Amino acid sequence: MASKLTTSNRAGWAFAFPGFGLLAMFIVVPFFFAFYLSLTNQRLISPNPTEFVGLDNYRSLLSISVLSIEPEVDDAGAVVRNEDGNPKYPRVRTFTRNNPEYPQYAGMREWFRWHSGDTAKVVVATDVVFWKSLRNTLMFVLVVAPVQGAIALGLALLINQRLRAINIYRAIYFMPVVVSIVVVSLLWRFLYAEEGLLNSILGALSFGMFEGRDWLGDPDTALGAIKAMSIWQAVGFHMVIWLSGLQTISPTLYEASSIEGASKWQTFRYVTWPGLRNTAVLVLIVITMQAFALFAQIDVMTNGGPLDSTTTVVFQAVERGYGKQDISGGSAISVVLFLIVLTISLIQRYLTREK
Amino acid sequence: MATVKLRDLRKSYGDVEVIKGVDIDIADGEFVVFVGPSGCGKSTLLRMIAGLEDITDGTLEIDGQRVNDLEPSKRGIAMVFQSYAIFPHMTVRENVAFGLTINKASKAEKEEKVAEAARILQMEHLLDRRPSELSGGQRQRVAIGRAIVRDPKVFLFDEPLSNLDAALRMDMRMEIGKLHQDLDASMIYVTHDQVEAMTLADKIVVLKDGKVMQIGAPMELYHEPANLFVAGFLGAPSMNFLDVTVHAVNDTTVTISSDSLDQIDVPHKGRSFTVGQAATLGVRPQYLHPAADEVGRLHGKVILTERLGSETVIDIGLADGSKVIAALAEDSIQIAGTDVNLDFDPNQAHIFPETR
Numbered sequence: 001m002a003s004k005l006t007t008s009n010r011a012g013w014a015f016a017f018p019g020f021g022l023l024a025m026f027i028v029v030p031f032f033f034a035f036y037l038s039l040t041n042q043r044l045i046s047p048n049p050t051e052f053v054g055l056d057n058y059r060s061l062l063s064i065s066v067l068s069i070e071p072e073v074d075d076a077g078a079v080v081r082n083e084d085g086n087p088k089y090p091r092v093r094t095f096t097r098n099n100p101e102y103p104q105y106a107g108m109r110e111w112f113r114w115h116s117g118d119t120a121k122v123v124v125a126t127d128v129v130f131w132k133s134l135r136n137t138l139m140f141v142l143v144v145a146p147v148q149g150a151i152a153l154g155l156a157l158l159i160n161q162r163l164r165a166i167n168i169y170r171a172i173y174f175m176p177v178v179v180s181i182v183v184v185s186l187l188w189r190f191l192y193a194e195e196g197l198l199n200s201i202l203g204a205l206s207f208g209m210f211e212g213r214d215w216l217g218d219p220d221t222a223l224g225a226i227k228a229m230s231i232w233q234a235v236g237f238h239m240v241i242w243l244s245g246l247q248t249i250s251p252t253l254y255e256a257s258s259i260e261g262a263s264k265w266q267t268f269r270y271v272t273w274p275g276l277r278n279t280a281v282l283v284l285i286v287i288t289m290q291a292f293a294l295f296a297q298i299d300v301m302t303n304g305g306p307l308d309s310t311t312t313v314v315f316q317a318v319e320r321g322y323g324k325q326d327i328s329g330g331s332a333i334s335v336v337l338f339l340i341v342l343t344i345s346l347i348q349r350y351l352t353r354e355k
Numbered sequence: 356m357a358t359v360k361l362r363d364l365r366k367s368y369g370d371v372e373v374i375k376g377v378d379i380d381i382a383d384g385e386f387v388v389f390v391g392p393s394g395c396g397k398s399t400l401l402r403m404i405a406g407l408e409d410i411t412d413g414t415l416e417i418d419g420q421r422v423n424d425l426e427p428s429k430r431g432i433a434m435v436f437q438s439y440a441i442f443p444h445m446t447v448r449e450n451v452a453f454g455l456t457i458n459k460a461s462k463a464e465k466e467e468k469v470a471e472a473a474r475i476l477q478m479e480h481l482l483d484r485r486p487s488e489l490s491g492g493q494r495q496r497v498a499i500g501r502a503i504v505r506d507p508k509v510f511l512f513d514e515p516l517s518n519l520d521a522a523l524r525m526d527m528r529m530e531i532g533k534l535h536q537d538l539d540a541s542m543i544y545v546t547h548d549q550v551e552a553m554t555l556a557d558k559i560v561v562l563k564d565g566k567v568m569q570i571g572a573p574m575e576l577y578h579e580p581a582n583l584f585v586a587g588f589l590g591a592p593s594m595n596f597l598d599v600t601v602h603a604v605n606d607t608t609v610t611i612s613s614d615s616l617d618q619i620d621v622p623h624k625g626r627s628f629t630v631g632q633a634a635t636l637g638v639r640p641q642y643l644h645p646a647a648d649e650v651g652r653l654h655g656k657v658i659l660t661e662r663l664g665s666e667t668v669i670d671i672g673l674a675d676g677s678k679v680i681a682a683l684a685e686d687s688i689q690i691a692g693t694d695v696n697l698d699f700d701p702n703q704a705h706i707f708p709e710t711r
């Protein structure tokens with residue numbers, strides 16, 4: 001029945017308004033606002049009027065270059081070496097501080113370096129912390145996306161069987177998902193502590209050979225520890241998505257392949273995996289997005305440390321904006337992150353498109 | 356090719372027995388159709404033969420070997436499903452060659468066998484398409500192609516034509532019949548459609564509630580149904596049944612009558628009756644016709660005439676409120692409400708001791 005309500009355009013808009021309104025208020029408007037702020041020098045609280053600064057924020061965020069430094073030579077032209085026989089280099093700050101010969105490096109600091117022959121190649125950036133956060137985030141995504149996706153698929157395959165009490169297993173795997181990430185992070189901070197559960201278990205398993213370490217306090221292990229915890233926490237969520245994908249595959253396809261004598265692996269390869277194509281795209285994109293947004297774990301567990309080894313892009317955006325009250329700098333980071341995520345999801349969609 | 360032997364085969368789901376002791380012998384190269392109403396256990400029985408369902412009790416032999424506990428792939432069978440069960444992401448060629456891929460056959464062997472199957476099914480032009488680009492009939496052809504490539508001892512079909520429209524169903528039915536002639540393999544075919552059963556089968560197995568009602572050649576079942584169920588299940592339109600009373604039991608016949616049926620002697624074909632008992636008389640619509648002498652044996656009023664061109668189907672209401680159908684071979688008009696007197700050849704009538 002076409003009543004006035006169902007045919008009226010105005011009614012349609014009225015129904016859509018709450019949803020549109022909320023989306024606009026909390027996603028669309030803030031996005032454009034952030035873009036606007038990133039072009040200014042706005043601070044959280046400041047007596048000075050806001051000025052439009054163009055792309056300055058982006059320039060200081062993104063400028064990076066490679067500085068080639070020749071070793072110091074003595075009067076005879078020979079390379080000066082220290083006791084270990086390594087060449088001695090002039091300090092980086094001689095190039096980046098008040099050196100009119102190298103205006104392009106002004107204000108930059110060293111990120112890392114490598115050697116080619118005796119020449120040192122030093123990567124310098126204006127905002128080294130941002131680059132570290134970008135590297136950490138990418139490392140996190142590169143490990144977490146495939147590993148979490150694969151473990152979730154494995155669990156889904158295990159759980160997609162007709163077993164007694166299978167729902168208990170499903171509930172167990174799903175439980176960490178419903179617990180707040182903040183609570184999970186706090187608990188894992190205790191697990192990872194020097195006197196924590198993980199060290200005790202490893203110590204017991206190795207009959208005391210393992211000495212125990214401060215997992216979150218060591219730059220070599222901190223990010224890895226956070227990766228492991230993050231994978232554990234959200235794997236149940238992706239398991240459920242895989243599971244729903246598995247259940248869309250017709251059981252007769254499995255029967256047909258069992259009549260043909262397909263092994264377990266062949267069945268997976270020819271029936272299950274092709275049937276999970278669309279699910280795989282979804283899981284991959286969702287995990288990637290979530291991984292790029294890594295924040296709560298860092299905020300609770302390490303605050304980006306030690307030595308910036310766990311700082312991430314979102315953490316930096318928040319840290320800049322609210323910690324350092326540099327709202328425009330934080331906004332610029334947000335916009336850069338948006339562009340990165342957009343690019344990656346477009347690439348993923350292109351690579352996984354229906355041929 | 357192979358023989359298949361079912362001995363007291365049983366299947367239970369929990370406490371519910373759905374196959375209740377089935378004995379069937381299938382000869383080499385025979386086309387056997389399992390037919391019965393929906394839910395009678397046809398699919399379950401076929402899937403037990405395929406190995407997709409466990410056998411609760413009894414023995415299943417293929418080629419004289421007990422195969423109860425053999426994997427489906429080791430039984431030498433191929434199965435065609437109602438829902439086609441072809442792989443959506445593979446081309447027709449890959450689908451047909453699936454079994455060969457699984458068994459790591461050489462490329463040359465694949466080529467050859469796929470080409471052979473495609474030739475038999477006349478689908479050479481479809482080989483590079485994907486299932487989404489095929490009609491229902493073509494998809495089922497692909498599924499049959501995959502079965503052929505397996506070169507099985509026994510082909511199993513589970514309602515392969517049920518998802519097709521009527522016209523296509525007839526074409527495919529003929530093709531499957533032809534396929535049987537060409538391949539000369541044993542085939543077991545499940546359907547609820549008695550027309551498919553009658554046209555395709557060398558031997559029909561009529562099932563009801565997990566039990567065999569009758570086994571025999573189509574015409575044998577049609578002309579000599581062993582019980583009321585088989586009599587009513589096979590033939591279209593289905594057989595007329597009349598409630599009658601037995602008045603006398605003779606050497607080869609019984610004398611019966613009812614309110615609307617004059618006394619008549621019908622051959623009892625060895626079934627035993629007692630005088631006075633209630634029985635059921637069955638007469639196929641094709642054998643009922645208006646009496647030539649205007650007297651007839653069966654009296655009623657015309658309710659409705661359906662003229663189909665090739666035949667005329669008349670609904671007739673009897674005095675006791677029941678209804679019979681007469682199918683006349685010629686086109687004729689019967690005016691609703693007029694009295695008719697019908698006649699039939701007693702030798703074409705069936706008398707059953709059961710009542711409905």
Ligand SMILES: Nc1ncnc2c1ncn2[C@@H]1O[C@H](COP(=O)(O)OP(=O)(O)O)[C@@H](O)[C@H]1O
Nearest residue numbers: 368371373391392393394395396397398399400
């Ligand atoms: N997995 C199962 N669990 C319990 N009962 C089942 C199962 N599969 C089939 N049945 C029952 O077995 C009977 C026969 O089913 P089926 O063989 O599919 O019938 P048909 O193919 O003749 O229509 C039905 O009553 C059905 O409800």
Ligand SMILES: [Mg+2]
Nearest residue numbers: 397398399514
């Ligand atoms: Mg069925």
